[in-house]
Amino acid sequence: MEIDLRLESSLWVGRKRYLAVLTGWHLQWTEVDKKNRQRKTTSVPVSELIGVEDGRVEILPGKSVEDADHDFTVFYVRRSSSGGSYGLLWRFSRTQFSCASRALRDQWTSYLRTALKTHSPSRPHRLLVFINPFGGKKKGRHIYHSLVAPLFELAGISSHVIVTERANQARDHLLKKDLSGFDGVVCVGGDGMFSEVMHGLIGRTQQEAGLSENDPNVKLQPCNLHIGIIPAGSTDCVCFATVGVNDPVTSALHIIIGDSQPLDVCSAHHPTVPVHYSVSLLGYGFYGDVLAESERHRWMGPLRYDFSGAMVYLSSRSYAGVVHYLPADPLLSSPRDNIRCLSGCSVCTKSTERLLPHPTVSESVNSFHCSQYSSDSSEGEWVSVAGRFRCVSFTCMSSSCPRSPLGLSPSAHLADGTGDLILVRESHPLSFLKFLHRHTSTQDQFDLPFVEVHRVKAFRFSLPPGEEEDGCEDMERGATRQRENQDTQCVMDIETKSRTGSQQQLTERGSGAYRERGDWRGKKALFCGPCCSETPSVSVWNCDGEILPFSEIQCRVHGQLVHLYARGIEDKAAIVS
Ligand SMILES: CCCCCCCCCCCCC/C=C/[C@@H](O)[C@H](COP(=O)(O)O)NC(=O)CCCCCCCCCCCCCCC
Numbered sequence: 001m002e003i004d005l006r007l008e009s010s011l012w013v014g015r016k017r018y019l020a021v022l023t024g025w026h027l028q029w030t031e032v033d034k035k036n037r038q039r040k041t042t043s044v045p046v047s048e049l050i051g052v053e054d055g056r057v058e059i060l061p062g063k064s065v066e067d068a069d070h071d072f073t074v075f076y077v078r079r080s081s082s083g084g085s086y087g088l089l090w091r092f093s094r095t096q097f098s099c100a101s102r103a104l105r106d107q108w109t110s111y112l113r114t115a116l117k118t119h120s121p122s123r124p125h126r127l128l129v130f131i132n133p134f135g136g137k138k139k140g141r142h143i144y145h146s147l148v149a150p151l152f153e154l155a156g157i158s159s160h161v162i163v164t165e166r167a168n169q170a171r172d173h174l175l176k177k178d179l180s181g182f183d184g185v186v187c188v189g190g191d192g193m194f195s196e197v198m199h200g201l202i203g204r205t206q207q208e209a210g211l212s213e214n215d216p217n218v219k220l221q222p223c224n225l226h227i228g229i230i231p232a233g234s235t236d237c238v239c240f241a242t243v244g245v246n247d248p249v250t251s252a253l254h255i256i257i258g259d260s261q262p263l264d265v266c267s268a269h270h271p272t273v274p275v276h277y278s279v280s281l282l283g284y285g286f287y288g289d290v291l292a293e294s295e296r297h298r299w300m301g302p303l304r305y306d307f308s309g310a311m312v313y314l315s316s317r318s319y320a321g322v323v324h325y326l327p328a329d330p331l332l333s334s335p336r337d338n339i340r341c342l343s344g345c346s347v348c349t350k351s352t353e354r355l356l357p358h359p360t361v362s363e364s365v366n367s368f369h370c371s372q373y374s375s376d377s378s379e380g381e382w383v384s385v386a387g388r389f390r391c392v393s394f395t396c397m398s399s400s401c402p403r404s405p406l407g408l409s410p411s412a413h414l415a416d417g418t419g420d421l422i423l424v425r426e427s428h429p430l431s432f433l434k435f436l437h438r439h440t441s442t443q444d445q446f447d448l449p450f451v452e453v454h455r456v457k458a459f460r461f462s463l464p465p466g467e468e469e470d471g472c473e474d475m476e477r478g479a480t481r482q483r484e485n486q487d488t489q490c491v492m493d494i495e496t497k498s499r500t501g502s503q504q505q506l507t508e509r510g511s512g513a514y515r516e517r518g519d520w521r522g523k524k525a526l527f528c529g530p531c532c533s534e535t536p537s538v539s540v541w542n543c544d545g546e547i548l549p550f551s552e553i554q555c556r557v558h559g560q561l562v563h564l565y566a567r568g569i570e571d572k573a574a575i576v577s
Pocket residue numbers: 190191192193233234235236237280281287290291305306309310313314399401403404407408433436437439440542543544545546
């Protein structure tokens with residue numbers, strides 16, 4: 001029901017008189033003692049108000065309240081044109097208004113608070129916050145306490161903060177502890193921390209729904225709690241690709257106003273280990289090797305990826321495999337259609353309509369409409385491609401990040417129930433470098449003869465016939481085979497080198513299948529450092545920054561399985577700030 005919240009009166013800001021108007025959806029104020037031409041109106045959607053306080057309030061550098069009883073202060077979101085080249089930075093602004101009387105002031109504050117309640121029902125009131133103190137440049141705690149907590153307090157959000165002491169603590173908490181009363185979960189860290197939170201929430205939701213998440217054919221239940229990301233990691237790709245910038249204040253503001261961005265999630269299955277989920281990158285070959293190599297150089301911080309990238313590039317490996325994929329409907333979109341997924345994306349909106357069960361539609365039509373998200377192979381023809389690949393990568397979204405501002409697949413969509421499968425065949429090292437380098441510019445990385453890209457609903461990767469992986473035993477055999485061929489010292493090196501207590505814990509993540517990454521390195525090392533002359537025949541998967549130490553994998557996209565406090569990338573050109 002629409003409540004009439006219109007209020008209009010003369011207010012002062014400093015020494016200037018303004019006509020302030022609150023309509024249902026907007027608060028605006030215009031200077032009145034100016035000639036018409038010079039009158040400038042500031043208009044703020046109610047959904048972007050952060051808070052309303054009595055008196056003249058400042059929150060920076062610390063909170064101060066001057067309690068003049070004719071005054072009130074409004075805090076709201078302002079867009080800044082500086083900063084990230086693609087998305088928009090959000091900042092908070094405050095305007096202190098003076099009224100002719102205390103009664104008028106009380107009327108304004110009460111109307112504004114009612115407007116906020118009525119028109120922003122999805123704002124969080126209570127949040128569970130996990131901080132990884134070791135992510136990225138190890139500034140997570142400082143970022144949260146100095147930039148984010150004061151804004152949450154201003155917005156009246158209460159938060160329960162947990163600074164993690166070990167890897168997987170956040171995931172385990174979400175799987176087991178009482179979550180009642182929380183509206184959302186915030187992670188302060190990188191993609192690894194996000195992945196932990198996502199695994200915890202998806203797992204918990206399936207547990208409560210009585211679904212077996214390890215079954216590759218099960219239709220997973222979407223999660224109720226929203227996830228907020230305060231970027232404080234190394235790649236921060238999920239934040240960058242859903243907000244457009246990596247900026248803790250911008251992200252905190254999206255959380256406060258309760259923005260909502262659905263996100264596709266890919267489940268990755270292997271017969272002998274629990275399911276893993278990915279949103280940004282499932283990569284075999286190059287990206288798997290870069291991650292494995294980078295774990296040895298964690299002390300370098302975010303730079304470890306560039307260093308390891310160069311090392312792995314120089315080792316110039318490729319791997320044999322067979323890829324099977326289930327194409328998505330080519331009439332809906334394609335990875336080379338140059339349609340970027342921006343805030344309010346029409347491709348994703350149409351998918352939401354398809355995803356929502358429609359009560360008036362008969363069962364059969366309904367299931368037809370949901371077919372995009374079904375793993376049922378009768379819903380389409382599987383296609384297979386065999387060969388030697390430098391990398392096989394899959395992403396449910398563009399995976400843009402500061403290193404690659406348009407991402408792994410610039411036209412992929414956040415919430416369309418599909419992902420892009422990128423196959424890079426064995427090629428001359430300089431050609432591969434060209435492919436990699438195009439990720440850093442607007443040049444089309446798919447416009448190369450050894451690269452293919454397909455928009456898919458599901459895919460499988462297997463080793464060539466005769467070389468199939470036979471559970472862990474075979475992986476052990478593979479490892480032994482490699483160790484026989486290679487410098488054993490090198491494998492041991494990976495196992496033990498440069499680990500402090502906390503670094504050792506940094507290796508533990510995901511479903512808990514591997515107590516720590518040392519486990520698989522010791523028992524089933526598939527990867528050897530670039531100092532080895534022999535090329536390993538198999539690689540590992542990079543699953544959003546976590547190593548999956550096997551080759552054969554079966555994956556499926558679950559449309560809009562989780563929701564983030566974000567709204568997608570705002571089109572700079574479309575927004576007049
Ligand atoms: C020549 C320059 C080439 C630049 C190529 C850039 C490609 C970047 C694609 C990035 C996709 C990112 C997908 C996100 C993955 C994250 O989930 C995941 C975890 O993040 P977290 O640590 O924050 O938890 N991050 C990653 O796995 C990092 C992947 C980064 C790969 C960087 C590769 C750099 C390659 C440099 C090659 C240099 C060749 C030099 C030749 C002498």
